Amino acid sequence: MPDVFVLDGARFDGLESFWDELERVLLPGVRWGRNLDALDDVLRGGFGTPPEGFTVRWVNAARSKQTLGRDETVRWLEERLGVVHPSNRAELARRLEHARHGRGETLFDSLVDILSGHEAEGVRLELID
Numbered sequence: 001m002p003d004v005f006v007l008d009g010a011r012f013d014g015l016e017s018f019w020d021e022l023e024r025v026l027l028p029g030v031r032w033g034r035n036l037d038a039l040d041d042v043l044r045g046g047f048g049t050p051p052e053g054f055t056v057r058w059v060n061a062a063r064s065k066q067t068l069g070r071d072e073t074v075r076w077l078e079e080r081l082g083v084v085h086p087s088n089r090a091e092l093a094r095r096l097e098h099a100r101h102g103r104g105e106t107l108f109d110s111l112v113d114i115l116s117g118h119e120a121e122g123v124r125l126e127l128i129d
Contacts, residue, residue, distance in 0.1 A: 002053045002122065009060030014072050015107055018064075026056070036110055043118040053122020056115055062129040068108035074099045076107060 005025045012018045019034045030048050032038050045051060058064065077096040084092050098104035105113075115125040 002055055002124070003050045004055045004057055007056060007058045009058065009062075009064030009067065012064075013067055015068065015076055018068065018111070036114060039111070040114050040117075043114065043123050044121055049123075053124070055124040055126060057126045057128060058115075059128045061127040065106075065108045068111065069106045070099060070102060073104075073106045 007021055007025055012021045022039070023030070023034075026049065027042065027047060030042075032042055032047060041047075042049065074096065077092060077099055081089065081092050081096060095104055099106075112125065112127070115123065
């Protein structure tokens with residue numbers, strides 16, 4: 001039976017503390033990039049996660065959907081706009097404008113997409129409100 005790692009949405013209040021919770025649960029002692037691309041890489045394997053696959057059980061997911069929703073997405077995009085490569089600035093500005101008007105993918109949506117997109121590697125996501 002695959003390992004089950006429980007992320008608790010009650011233990012974080014933004015993206016940075018989400019990374020802390022993810023590290024505590026899934027990647028203790030592992031150095032990694034703490035960003036969406038790095039999470040995608042981690043889930044492909046080779047970072048200490050069980051090679052035979054595992055389940056991420058995300059409890060208090062409804063709270064996380066709010067916490068990592070529109071406001072946190074806007075904050076994160078504003079922060080990224082100042083450091084993104086100039087060739088990506090226009091696209092990021094467009095995404096930020098959409099987020100400010102309640103459109104587009106939130107951080108929660110992005111994280112769920114990444115976590116649920118690794119079934120081929122044996123990663124299973126369970127969202128529990």
